[in-house]
Amino acid sequence: MNEPVIDTATAHSARVWNHWLGGKDNYPADREVGDHIREIFPGIVTAARADRAFLVRVVTHLVREAGVRQFLDIGTGLPTANNTHEVAQALAPESRVVYVDNDPLVLSHARALLTSVPEGTTHYVDADMHEPEKVLAAAREHLDFTRPIGLTIMGTLGHIADDATARSLVRAYVDALPSGSHFAANDSTNTSAEVVEAAEHWNANSAAPMHLRSPERIEEFFDGMELLEPGVVSVSRWRPDTTDAGVPEHVDQYGGLARKP
Numbered sequence: 001m002n003e004p005v006i007d008t009a010t011a012h013s014a015r016v017w018n019h020w021l022g023g024k025d026n027y028p029a030d031r032e033v034g035d036h037i038r039e040i041f042p043g044i045v046t047a048a049r050a051d052r053a054f055l056v057r058v059v060t061h062l063v064r065e066a067g068v069r070q071f072l073d074i075g076t077g078l079p080t081a082n083n084t085h086e087v088a089q090a091l092a093p094e095s096r097v098v099y100v101d102n103d104p105l106v107l108s109h110a111r112a113l114l115t116s117v118p119e120g121t122t123h124y125v126d127a128d129m130h131e132p133e134k135v136l137a138a139a140r141e142h143l144d145f146t147r148p149i150g151l152t153i154m155g156t157l158g159h160i161a162d163d164a165t166a167r168s169l170v171r172a173y174v175d176a177l178p179s180g181s182h183f184a185a186n187d188s189t190n191t192s193a194e195v196v197e198a199a200e201h202w203n204a205n206s207a208a209p210m211h212l213r214s215p216e217r218i219e220e221f222f223d224g225m226e227l228l229e230p231g232v233v234s235v236s237r238w239r240p241d242t243t244d245a246g247v248p249e250h251v252d253q254y255g256g257l258a259r260k261p
């Protein structure tokens with residue numbers, strides 16, 4: 001593996017996210033922007049954690065209830081707690097996971113993602129999600145596209161500002177999946193003044209601008225699929241664990257899970 005060139009001068013999405021999640025894989029530029037955003041919008045840390053907990057509940061549902069054993073995780077982020085393969089393989093060790101990201105730092109940490117249990121597989125693809133043919137060709141080397149696949153695009157579609165482009169990319173990926181596959185996504189939403197201000201600061205100081213969408217725009221990504229209950233909601237309220245007391249706090253991060261008919 002060639003040593004990737006890492007731009008440490010500008011804040012990068014995966015690294016700032018890692019900082020909010022309490023990780024160490026970030027640089028001063030990431031911490032500076034991340035801390036400033038946390039001042040404007042203290043809810044970001046809760047949102048980042050709620051986002052990860054949503055991923056855990058989605059993958060758990062897919063393995064336990066839907067019988068899915070293959071995952072394509074686009075916009076992986078830096079390895080943290082409860083990565084997709086860890087959640088899936090803890091429940092079904094034979095699970096196969098393909099991760100896709102285009103950040104060189106994620107690539108340099110990919111080995112940490114490749115710690116599959118022997119019964120399953122984990123692969124990493126260094127690619128831009130704007131190139132679905134390339135991503136799908138690489139995924140086909142490791143996943144069986146005649147059997148259901150769980151496609152997850154978490155916290156990543158907001159990096160594609162144009163709605164039509166984002167929708168057509170989701171369509172390209174979903175179209176490649178067999179019936180019975182599932183698609184889950186979540187993203188930051190323009191549902192509070194603080195998150196809008198935080199996104200403006202982020203966009204002025206980062207390598208990859210984040211485009212906030214309304215919950216309705218996020219729901220459109222699931223068009224043509226069977227959206228599972230409770231639909232597209234604040235991720236903390238998507239099938240919260242029964243141990244959670246009362247209704248979990250709303251976060252400006254919406255997501256859902258749908259089945260391909």
Ligand SMILES: C[S@@+](CC[C@H](N)C(=O)[O-])C[C@H]1O[C@@H](n2cnc3c(N)ncnc32)[C@H](O)[C@@H]1O
Pocket residue numbers: 013014017051052074075076077078100101102103106127128129130153154155156159208
């Ligand atoms: C906010 S992080 C989300 C990480 C993880 N999915 C999560 O929910 O915790 C967004 C990730 O998307 C990746 N990303 C952004 N644009 C991308 C693109 N065009 N192709 C592939 N990955 C991309 C970034 O490098 C980053 O790792």
